[in-house]
Structures are given as C-alpha cells and as structure tokens.
Amino acid sequence: MLTYNHEQVMSVIPQRDPILLIDEVQALEPGSSITASFFVRPDMAVFQGHFPEEPILPGVYTVESAAQAASLLFLSVDRYAGKLPLFCGIDNVRFLKKVKPGDTITLKGKSLSEYPEKAIVKTHVEVFNGGEPAALVDVTLAIR
Numbered sequence: 001m002l003t004y005n006h007e008q009v010m011s012v013i014p015q016r017d018p019i020l021l022i023d024e025v026q027a028l029e030p031g032s033s034i035t036a037s038f039f040v041r042p043d044m045a046v047f048q049g050h051f052p053e054e055p056i057l058p059g060v061y062t063v064e065s066a067a068q069a070a071s072l073l074f075l076s077v078d079r080y081a082g083k084l085p086l087f088c089g090i091d092n093v094r095f096l097k098k099v100k101p102g103d104t105i106t107l108k109g110k111s112l113s114e115y116p117e118k119a120i121v122k123t124h125v126e127v128f129n130g131g132e133p134a135a136l137v138d139v140t141l142a143i144r
Helices: 006-012 059-075
Strands: 002-004 024-029 033-039 085-095 104-115 120-129 132-143
Touching: 002 006, 006 024, 006 059, 024 059, 033 059, 059 085, 059 104, 059 120, 059 132
Parallel strands: none
Antiparallel strands: 002 024, 024 033, 033 104, 085 132, 104 120, 120 132
8 A cells, every 4th residue: 555645646646736635645556446635724715705604615626636536546557647637527426514624534535447448537435524424426537
C-alpha cells in the first residue's frame, strides 16, 4: 500500500488551489482501491455564499473530491501516469450528511471497471464525515 502527502498528491493530479480537494492519501493500491482525506478549510471562499448563515460545502465539491480520489487511483498506474483525467459521468449520487467548515472528509474508493483500450475507468467512492457516510458517488473518467 502506498501513502501520499500533500506534495505527492500534487505530483500526481493536475488540480491546484482553490479546487484541489485532496490533502493526503492514507492507503492506495494503484488501480484497485484508495483512502484519502480532505480538511474543509473554514476560509474557503465558497462559504461566503453557500450559505452565509449556515455554511455547507456544496455537493458539487463533494463530487469533485470523489473525482479527484478516482483520478489518484488511476493516475498512480504507470500506463496513466502524467495524463489528464476528464469527467465522463457521475452516477448513483447520494448525499447523506452535511459537510461543514472545519470537517475532515475521508474518501474510500474502489475500481468498478476499466476499459484500457479506451482509457475509460469507473470508480465507486464513499465519502465519510466523522466516520458517518456523507455521500456515495460513481465516477467515470476518460484518461487522456
């Protein structure tokens, strides 16, 4: 199992602040499974408008963090290293618990399918907040 600190995460995926939504990887089996985390910084600009009286991380940020975990899962495989992961689709999304400023989410992903001839991969990601399920999402990426 591999682990990545913040700098290593940035050496694998192309996202950068303010949209980099993975801080570190606690466990990675390239192309198979991943456990990663993200600290939801209270100073994120999105909280100025979503919602000022009761800030909540927008669901699209949660989905993006799942896509970034899926990207790490596959860009860590030699044949995809250095490529660009492009969203092809999201399926079966469920939001189960609010994510607020100061929370740390844990993302646990596993490969569902891979079509190497087309460089298309599908990953199921479970997002946890405080040990409780916060979201479920299936992410499909085209790796170019």
